[in-house]
Amino acid sequence: MGEALQLYTYWRSSAAYRVRIGLNLKGLAHDLVPVHLVRDGGQQHAADYVALNPQHLVPTLRHGERVLTQSLAILEYLDEVFPQTPLLPTSAEARARVRALAQVVACDIHPLNNLRVMQYLERTVEADAARREEWTRHWMREGFAALETMLAGSPDTGRFCHGDTPGLADCCLVPQLYNAHRFGVDLAPYPTLQRIEQACLALPVFDRARPEQQPDAQ
Amino acid sequence: MGEALQLYTYWRSSAAYRVRIGLNLKGLAHDLVPVHLVRDGGQQHAADYVALNPQHLVPTLRHGERVLTQSLAILEYLDEVFPQTPLLPTSAEARARVRALAQVVACDIHPLNNLRVMQYLERTVEADAARREEWTRHWMREGFAALETMLAGSPDTGRFCHGDTPGLADCCLVPQLYNAHRFGVDLAPYPTLQRIEQACLALPVFDRARPEQQPDAQ
Numbered sequence: 001m002g003e004a005l006q007l008y009t010y011w012r013s014s015a016a017y018r019v020r021i022g023l024n025l026k027g028l029a030h031d032l033v034p035v036h037l038v039r040d041g042g043q044q045h046a047a048d049y050v051a052l053n054p055q056h057l058v059p060t061l062r063h064g065e066r067v068l069t070q071s072l073a074i075l076e077y078l079d080e081v082f083p084q085t086p087l088l089p090t091s092a093e094a095r096a097r098v099r100a101l102a103q104v105v106a107c108d109i110h111p112l113n114n115l116r117v118m119q120y121l122e123r124t125v126e127a128d129a130a131r132r133e134e135w136t137r138h139w140m141r142e143g144f145a146a147l148e149t150m151l152a153g154s155p156d157t158g159r160f161c162h163g164d165t166p167g168l169a170d171c172c173l174v175p176q177l178y179n180a181h182r183f184g185v186d187l188a189p190y191p192t193l194q195r196i197e198q199a200c201l202a203l204p205v206f207d208r209a210r211p212e213q214q215p216d217a218q
Numbered sequence: 219m220g221e222a223l224q225l226y227t228y229w230r231s232s233a234a235y236r237v238r239i240g241l242n243l244k245g246l247a248h249d250l251v252p253v254h255l256v257r258d259g260g261q262q263h264a265a266d267y268v269a270l271n272p273q274h275l276v277p278t279l280r281h282g283e284r285v286l287t288q289s290l291a292i293l294e295y296l297d298e299v300f301p302q303t304p305l306l307p308t309s310a311e312a313r314a315r316v317r318a319l320a321q322v323v324a325c326d327i328h329p330l331n332n333l334r335v336m337q338y339l340e341r342t343v344e345a346d347a348a349r350r351e352e353w354t355r356h357w358m359r360e361g362f363a364a365l366e367t368m369l370a371g372s373p374d375t376g377r378f379c380h381g382d383t384p385g386l387a388d389c390c391l392v393p394q395l396y397n398a399h400r401f402g403v404d405l406a407p408y409p410t411l412q413r414i415e416q417a418c419l420a421l422p423v424f425d426r427a428r429p430e431q432q433p434d435a436q
Contacts, residue, residue, distance in 0.1 A: 077311070127343050
């Protein structure tokens with residue numbers, strides 16, 4: 001599979017950040033194509049981009065002629081096509097655990113707080129800024145409380161979410177914690193999440209994927 | 219793997235409905251354990267249940283001693299442990315397509331509209347009933363428009379979301395369309411979704427999983 005990998009990304013998108021980590025963990029050379037979610041009324045709404053991603057969302061991955069959407073589907077694809085440095089463990093039970101941890105973030109925290117939802121809350125629901133910020137923090141606290149229980153209570157948790165090598169759940173957790181810092185969520189109740197974040201960000205593959213390290217960061 | 223399967227379910231939960239379809243598609247005998255999401259202040263908040271599912275959400279699957287959460291993680295687990303009647307195709311590219319279709323529903327439509335979000339919109343954001351219903355319909359229309367494009371525009375779409383046998387994407391689509399009917403979403407713009415829903419519900423394995431067929435239906 002020597003075909004080129006191109007990731008359509010936005011520096012602050014936590015879904016794109018997940019895939020940047022996954023590509024780095026696997027050591028896959030790739031090009032970044034910035035899609036600015038605010039400029040020009042949102043470049044994700046441009047016809048060229050919507051032809052690739054009918055959801056008007058980032059990320060999208062091109063791999064040769066293939067066009068892939070949805071960050072978790074992309075990460076699983078990368079894991080199947082490039083088996084080096086697996087993102088998922090081998091047993092079905094462990095895989096289910098890692099996927100569930102990833103999905104707490106990718107299904108039950110992040111989609112409630114992404115840009116289009118915040119815009120809808122402001123423009124259509126007419127929720128004021130204080131309520132919108134409390135909304136964001138509320139769903140993070142709900143999800144983080146569950147994750148802390150799932151991680152702190154399991155012997156399968158190691159230096160990272162599952163054992164001592166980073167994987168799919170860490171790809172999701174670290175970007176969500178970036179959002180938590182940005183929105184001022186008090187992380188004191190989640191010591192395990194904080195510990196895992198530190199372990200991840202100490203690795204160059206995570207550090208290089210950080211929003212502030214992106215060519216389109218502002 | 220002759221161990222017992224027990225699904226903690228609520229008749230109207232579309233995430234639980236996905237897993238009911240998956241269990242039926244695979245022909246797996248299982249017991250249903252109803253968790254009433256409204257009665258008793260919400261049985262999903264009872265200590266016994268939270269010990270199984272720290273997110274206070276349905277579904278949860280028990281398989282022998284194993285406890286599994288998150289509907290997509292559960293369906294992938296079932297597919298790995300019980301390979302008969304696979305829910306995912308074999309090639310990595312096709313698997314990514316099916317997972318992305320499933321995740322449009324499971325990440326970007328349903329989590330915005332589930333019970334806890336509707337309760338928060340009412341009680342904390344103080345959005346009135348008209349705005350809450352429009353919220354629900356808005357996110358369904360957004361997601362359905364993307365799904366219609368992804369499905370109608372692909373030669374991989376068959377009688378079902380991927381080819382001529384039902385799978386993971388159909389497990390997610392049909393419950394979401396149940397919610398669409400319930401909330402009065404106009405489905406005329408989505409003829410492919412409607413066609414696939416009809417094909418699915420004509421099958422006894424889908425019909426038996428419908429909310430109205432559940433022992434806890436009211």
